[in-house]
Amino acid sequence: xxxxxxxxxxxxxxxxxxxxxxxxxxxxxxxxxxxxxxxxxxxxxxxxxxxxxxxxxxxxxxxxxxxxxxxxxxxxxxxxxxxxxxxxxxxxxxxxxxxxxxxxxxxxxxxxxxxxxxxxxxxxxxxxxxxxxxxxxxxxxxxxxxxxxxxxxxxxxxxxxxxxxxxxxxxxxxxxxxxxxxxxxxxxxxxxxxxxxxxxxxxxxxxxxxxxxxxxxxxxxxxxxxxxxxxxxxxxxxxxxxxxxxxxxxxxxxxxxxxxxxxxxxxxxxxxxxxxxxxxxxxxxxxxxxxxxxxxxxxxxxxxxxxxxxxxxxxxxxxxxxxxxxxxxxxxxxxxxxxxxxxxxxxxxxxxxxxxxxxxxxxxxxxxxxxxxxxxxxxxxxxxxxxxxxxxxxxxxxxxxxxxxxxxxxxxxxxxxxxxxxxxxxxxx
Numbered sequence: 001x002x003x004x005x006x007x008x009x010x011x012x013x014x015x016x017x018x019x020x021x022x023x024x025x026x027x028x029x030x031x032x033x034x035x036x037x038x039x040x041x042x043x044x045x046x047x048x049x050x051x052x053x054x055x056x057x058x059x060x061x062x063x064x065x066x067x068x069x070x071x072x073x074x075x076x077x078x079x080x081x082x083x084x085x086x087x088x089x090x091x092x093x094x095x096x097x098x099x100x101x102x103x104x105x106x107x108x109x110x111x112x113x114x115x116x117x118x119x120x121x122x123x124x125x126x127x128x129x130x131x132x133x134x135x136x137x138x139x140x141x142x143x144x145x146x147x148x149x150x151x152x153x154x155x156x157x158x159x160x161x162x163x164x165x166x167x168x169x170x171x172x173x174x175x176x177x178x179x180x181x182x183x184x185x186x187x188x189x190x191x192x193x194x195x196x197x198x199x200x201x202x203x204x205x206x207x208x209x210x211x212x213x214x215x216x217x218x219x220x221x222x223x224x225x226x227x228x229x230x231x232x233x234x235x236x237x238x239x240x241x242x243x244x245x246x247x248x249x250x251x252x253x254x255x256x257x258x259x260x261x262x263x264x265x266x267x268x269x270x271x272x273x274x275x276x277x278x279x280x281x282x283x284x285x286x287x288x289x290x291x292x293x294x295x296x297x298x299x300x301x302x303x304x305x306x307x308x309x310x311x312x313x314x315x316x317x318x319x320x321x322x323x324x325x326x327x328x329x330x331x332x333x334x335x336x337x338x339x340x341x342x343x344x345x346x347x348x349x350x351x352x353x354x355x356x357x358x359x360x361x362x363x364x365x366x367x368x369x370x371x372x373x374x375x376x377x378x379x380x381x382x383x384x385x386x387x388x389x390x391x392x393x394x395x396x397x398x399x400x401x402x403x404x405x406x407x408x409x410x411x412x413x414x415x416x417x418x419x420x421x422x423x424x425x426x427x428x429x
Contacts, residue, residue: 031166034159037190039092041183044083046100051107054086054094059110061091064139066117066196069124070189072177074273077265081127082176087193088114095186098131099179105132115139117196119155121223129228138224139216141196144203147216149370159195162202167191212371215410219375222408234329240278245285248328252320253285255329260316276300276313284317337380338387350426354386357422365418377415381405385419395420 045051058065070083084096084104096104116135118124120142128134145153152158156167171188207213232238236258245251258281265272280300289295292310295317296302301310344352362382366373373379384405390397399416407415
C-alpha cells in the first residue's frame with residue numbers, strides 16, 4: 001500500500017479547466033451557481049429526423065460522452081426513461097424524449113467504443129438498456145467519489161466540492177412523464193450533464209493521486225459487462241412493514257394484495273403506491289377483515305377508496321383466507337447461501353466467530369484505505385466465505401473463493417490476506 005492510498009482526498013479540487021467560461025471560484029470560496037447550459041437549453045428531440053441529426057453529431061464528436069436519464073419513479077409503473085441527456089465535445093448537449101423516440105439503438109451503436117460518463121451508473125443503465133443504449137466502457141463519477149473517500153457523493157455535492165459550482169437540484173423528484181416538459185425542468189436536465197466530463201477528469205486525477213485509479217477502472221469494467229439483473233424472487237416480500245407480518249395466513253394476504261395492486265398499477269401505468277399503500281396492505285394482513293366494511297375501517301382504506309375498490313381488495317383478502325395450508329407462503333425467503341448472521345451464534349458458533357473477526361479486519365482495512373467497506377468487498381461475499389471457508393485454508397484458496405464470488409482482482413489482492421488471517425484465528429469449535 002502506498003502513502004497516496006492512505007491519504008484522504010483534498011477537501012476541494014476546484015478545477016475549472018475545460019469547464020464553463022467562468023474564471024473560477026469567487027474570492028470568498030462560495031460555489032458559483034450554474035444557472036444556464038453553455039449553449040443554452042437545446043430543443044427536445046422527439047422525432048426520427050431530429051434523432052438522426054443527433055446521431056450524426058454525436059458520432060462526429062470527440063472524447064467521452066456524458067449520459068443521464070430521468071425516470072418518473074413514484075408516478076409511473078416501472079423504471080422506464082422519460083428523458084435522456086447527453087453531452088459530448090463537438091456535439092454539445094442533446095435532450096431526447098424516449099416517448100417520441102423509443103428506440104435509441106442507432107445512437108448506442110454510433111457511440112460504440114466511446115467511454116460513457118454516468119453518475120450512479122447502476123441506477124440508469126437498466127432503463128437505458130431498455131431503449132437500446134448499452135455502453136462498452138464507462139466512468140461512474142459517484143463510484144469514483146466513493147473510492148476516493150469523499151463523504152458526500154451525490155452529483156450536486158461532487159460538482160460543488162470538486163469543481164466549485166452549485167447545481168440547482170429542485171426538480172429531481174418531479175414527474176418526468178409530464179408532456180410537454182416545462183422549460184425549467186429541461187434546463188435542470190441539461191445542467192446535469194454540463195459538467196460530467198469535467199468532473200470525470202478531476203476525479204481521474206484524484207484517484208491516480210491516491211493510487212486507486214486501477215481499482216476504479218476494474219469496478220467500471222465490472223458494471224459495464226454485468227448482465228441485466230434477474231427478476232426478483234417473491235418481490236411482495238419487500239413490502240414496507242413486512243417485518244410485522246409473522247403468520248403464514250397473513251403473509252398470504254400480503255401476497256394477494258400486492259399481486260392485485262401490481263396488476264392494476266401496470267394496467268394503469270401508475271406507481272403501485274398510488275394504487276394502494278404498503279401500510280394499508282400490512283394493516284389488512286394483520287386484521288384479516290371479514291368483509292369490505294371491516295376492510296374500509298382500516299387505515300389506508302378510508303374515504304378515497306370507493307366501494308367497488310374495497311370489494312376488489314376484499315376479494316384478494318378472501319382468496320388468501322381460502323388457501324389450503326399447503327399453499328401458504330413459508331416464513332422467510334428461500335435464498336441460496338448462508339442464513340441471516342443474527343442466527344449464526346446458535347447455528348454455528350465457529351462461523352459467528354469467523355464473521356466477527358473478518359468484519360473487524362475489513363473495517364480496519366477500509367478505514368486505512370479511506371473508502372467504504374462495501375466497496376472494498378461486499379458484505380455478502382464476506383458472509384459466504386466465513387460460513388463456508390475454503391479447505392485447506394490458505395491465502396490462495398481464499399483468493400479463489402473470493403474470485404468465484406465475483407470479487408475483482410484489486411479487492412482480492414487487498415482483502416485476501418486479512419480474511420485469511422481472520423479465518424485462521426478462529427478455528428472450528
